[in-house]
Amino acid sequence: MADTGKAEKRRARAKPQDEVLFDRELEDLPADLRWREWMLRVEAVIFAAAEPVSRETLARVVGKNCGIDLLIDDLREELRGRPYDLVSVGGGWQHRTRSAYAQTIRTSAAPTRSATAMLSQHEATVLMAVGYFQPVTRGELSKIFGKEVSRDTIASLRGAGFVAAGPRSPTPGAPYSYVTTPAFLSAFGFDTLRDLPDIEMMEDAGLLSRRAAVPMDIFEDERDETDAFEGE
Template identity: 70%
Template sequence: MDAPDGTKARRGRKSRAQDPQSLDRELADLPAELRWREWMLRIEAVLFAAASPVGRETLSRVVGKDCSLDLLIDDLQEELRGRPYEIVSVAGGWQHRTRPRYAETVRASQAPTRSASAALSDFEAMVLMAIAYFQPVTRAELSRVFGKEISRDTIASLRNAGFLASGPRSPTPGAPYTYVTTKQFLTAFGMQTLRDLPDIEALEDAGLLSRQAVQTEAVEAGVETDAEGEEP
């Protein structure tokens, strides 16, 4: 039995709305100024709605093929200069974020936020930074860096927060798992790449990290290999 005409029309509208190809990207019927403005609003809408940084390829789907995304982002950043939020370049894309000066205000409100990161203890944060610098690194190597055993619970906490992933097996005896940071780590700490990490020499001068300790550990055979042979 054929569907009523009204039902067919609704289905047709729904199908077109769900088809990305139906979006008029070029906006050729608009004057240049209004076209640019609409592209800006589209980019801001996507960034505002996204739960994680949005890359260039994704944003290019909603603007004209000859549109400069970099210039659009520059204009948006300028327009938001006096607002409590901004568009930042992070983890290989762009993200809509509250400005750091208002972070305490947001925390005081106790309002749930869509971009909240897991709260880390000071020690967990230091372990995470050590992994960022020395990755891929094993738990035994981390234990040598800190002069005390790094527990499986600490690693599990960082993994559950989305900051760590398993790296390649170490070439040391027992082939223990190594750990590496994730894209979520870059996003949470506002970095584009690991090259944005603070200067490691300054941390070594402060006695917080030691590359020599890791190098020594890497050549010593059999340290915690039995415990590290399986992924926690």
């Protein structure tokens, strides 16, 4: 019996720190204070995170019956008079400066956390093309722009975390295709790829030419499928 007691004490001392119980339910607090603490926890996690925070992540710090959407609504209400907001991007939530203060921030010339600021205009346009046509190969991108899209450009986008390798293309040589990552959605403030601007605007501006890359009837089929999907 004595040996058993000593063994249990040793196991208790060896218990990892991350196994210490975290009180999510806060049942000892009145309902209003419990809700307030959940709000503060959620805001703290979102504020500290380097990328959009998912619902699953936030659920780790609040009670099992806590409504995440209601918490977010209350937090956004509190931020109504602030120059920043909580926005839904990339499948999660993130603090973002309100667009009304964009010119103020540019005028200040203060360094920002936006990774897109490091991209050249050409790189940003190529990135948008990947967003529209993915999975797409470098050769197909070159056709879209009417000039070669270099390996360095793709490497830069991959290095920034906006693009990743997709499936091999069924074309001769089986080149790699490329797809966008969740970081792309976050950086441009998109919740899903459906939030991309109308591609016709890009074509009218002379930035992209989808007809140079693939037959027009393919896009007619895609449009039909999109309309059917959105009508469900």
